Amino acid sequence: MGLGARELMAKRAAEEISNGNIVNLGIGIPTLVSDFISSGIHVFLHSENGLLGIGPKPKYGKEDENLINAGGFPCTAVQGASYFDSAESFAIIRSGKLDITILGALEVDEKGNLANWIVPGKRVPGMGGGMDLAENAKKVVIVTTHTNKDGSSKIKKKCSLPLTAKECVSLIITELAVMEVTKEGLVLKELFEGTTVHEVISKTEAGLIVSDTLRMIRYE
Amino acid sequence: MAIENVFGKIKEVDEAMTHINDHTVLMYGGFGGVGTSPLLINEIVKKNVKDLTLIGNDSGFPQIGIGRVICNGQAKKMITTHIGSNPVAGQLMTEGKLEIEFSPQGTLAERVRAGGTGLGGVLINVGLGTVIEKGKETIKVDGKTYLLEKPLRADVGIIYAKAADPFGNLIYDKTARNFNPLVAMASDVTIVHAEEIVPLGELDPEEIITPGVYVDIIVTGEGGKWKWVWEQEN
Numbered sequence: 001m002g003l004g005a006r007e008l009m010a011k012r013a014a015e016e017i018s019n020g021n022i023v024n025l026g027i028g029i030p031t032l033v034s035d036f037i038s039s040g041i042h043v044f045l046h047s048e049n050g051l052l053g054i055g056p057k058p059k060y061g062k063e064d065e066n067l068i069n070a071g072g073f074p075c076t077a078v079q080g081a082s083y084f085d086s087a088e089s090f091a092i093i094r095s096g097k098l099d100i101t102i103l104g105a106l107e108v109d110e111k112g113n114l115a116n117w118i119v120p121g122k123r124v125p126g127m128g129g130g131m132d133l134a135e136n137a138k139k140v141v142i143v144t145t146h147t148n149k150d151g152s153s154k155i156k157k158k159c160s161l162p163l164t165a166k167e168c169v170s171l172i173i174t175e176l177a178v179m180e181v182t183k184e185g186l187v188l189k190e191l192f193e194g195t196t197v198h199e200v201i202s203k204t205e206a207g208l209i210v211s212d213t214l215r216m217i218r219y220e
Numbered sequence: 221m222a223i224e225n226v227f228g229k230i231k232e233v234d235e236a237m238t239h240i241n242d243h244t245v246l247m248y249g250g251f252g253g254v255g256t257s258p259l260l261i262n263e264i265v266k267k268n269v270k271d272l273t274l275i276g277n278d279s280g281f282p283q284i285g286i287g288r289v290i291c292n293g294q295a296k297k298m299i300t301t302h303i304g305s306n307p308v309a310g311q312l313m314t315e316g317k318l319e320i321e322f323s324p325q326g327t328l329a330e331r332v333r334a335g336g337t338g339l340g341g342v343l344i345n346v347g348l349g350t351v352i353e354k355g356k357e358t359i360k361v362d363g364k365t366y367l368l369e370k371p372l373r374a375d376v377g378i379i380y381a382k383a384a385d386p387f388g389n390l391i392y393d394k395t396a397r398n399f400n401p402l403v404a405m406a407s408d409v410t411i412v413h414a415e416e417i418v419p420l421g422e423l424d425p426e427e428i429i430t431p432g433v434y435v436d437i438i439v440t441g442e443g444g445k446w447k448w449v450w451e452q453e454n
Binding site: 048050051063065067072074084091093129132135163164165 | 277327332346349392399
């Protein structure tokens with residue numbers, strides 16, 4: 001069975017998570033990442049609303065209205081989980097205890113600047129905990145479609161939308177490729193099967209340095 | 221066992237509501253409505269007080285949590301982190317009927333906490349290089365740059381607790397804790413809706429999350445319960 005583009009990105013993102021990590025997954029495609037975390041490792045998923053140790057979705061009829069993830073949906077708590085207030089929840093993030101966060105993006109640029117909270121005049125949802133996560137997680141991985149619906153690149157030379165945080169992103173995973181943010185610029189490191197370097201470059205506004213060790217991602 | 225109201229904090233909802241009036245600065249616990257008191261929200265909507273300034277994590281959903289108060293046109297200003305789940309809040313903002321000040325979530329939590337703990341502000345790196353920086357002082361400490369974020373306090377805070385004793389010692393339920401303990405500290409009048417009021421001594425001092433010293437009024441009662449979005453989808 002083939003995975004869809006969203007699942008492929010989520011699966012690749014899950015490979016960034018190691019045993020013992022404290023992880024926060026954003027809304028959307030990042031949420032899917034939890035389905036692909038290796039069963040052989042122990043991780044704790046952090047939820048902004050005051051839970052460390054998110055468990056699987058509860059069975060229908062077994063939902064607890066007071067046990068909810070940050071996306072507003074019922075969840076469970078794993079063994080060893082803890083509850084805390086919102087100040088403590090963000091203390092965990094700001095103090096550097098969060099190993100990795102996987103977030104979506106509206107735009108991300110060559111320097112690792114991230115814009116994902118507002119389109120002025122159009123969509124003004126607010127940043128929620130996004131700025132805290134982007135600024136202070138030890139590693140910020142972005143999972144996003146490579147282009148907007150109109151075909152324009154989301155991987156920019158310079159973000160034009162208001163920033164969530166400056167120079168915070170380490171790795172960008174799209175349905176086409178995996179790119180690392182380095183001091184020299186964006187390095188194209190991996191291609192999903194079926195894509196070409198030419199296609200990625202043509203769909204990317206940012207400059208790309210093609211890695212000497214470029215590899216093809218083949219799942220299944 | 222009968223509950224002795226030895227501290228006089230246990231009150232009828234009507235008496236508690238005399239503190240919430242036009243122009244009240246109101247802080248509320250809750251995250252997407254989870255941990256927001258259905259009873260007190262219902263009473264605020266019924267009383268139909270106007271020009272409230274609301275301080276809390278998010279704008280709830282149109283029929284859930286603080287969202288009900290917003291949709292009823294009772295707020296003139298909000299200090300919050302997210303309004304995405306309540307389209308009416310966005311619409312009122314666009315129409316210029318609701319002023320919104322966004323604060324990053326951890327920053328909002330610490331601003332409320334600072335208000336509640338007698339601190340003059342907090343130094344936070346979140347928002348540096350973004351629009352959040354506008355109009356704020358930056359301060360360098362040991363070579364690192366921070367934004368000076370000012371404390372927040374409210375006239376009235378509304379809290380939703382799992383249980384309260386007559387002194388107002390509180391415990392919460394799972395993720396319904398969120399902003400509640402912070403709001404309890406940062407309000408001139410802290411009104412708790414407790415699902416259950418238990419006799420003094422029944423809560424283990426080791427498990428109490430909010431010491432009763434922060435609590436002024438305790439109410440209990442049904443009413444105002446909403447259907448969650450995930451219940452409607454099922």
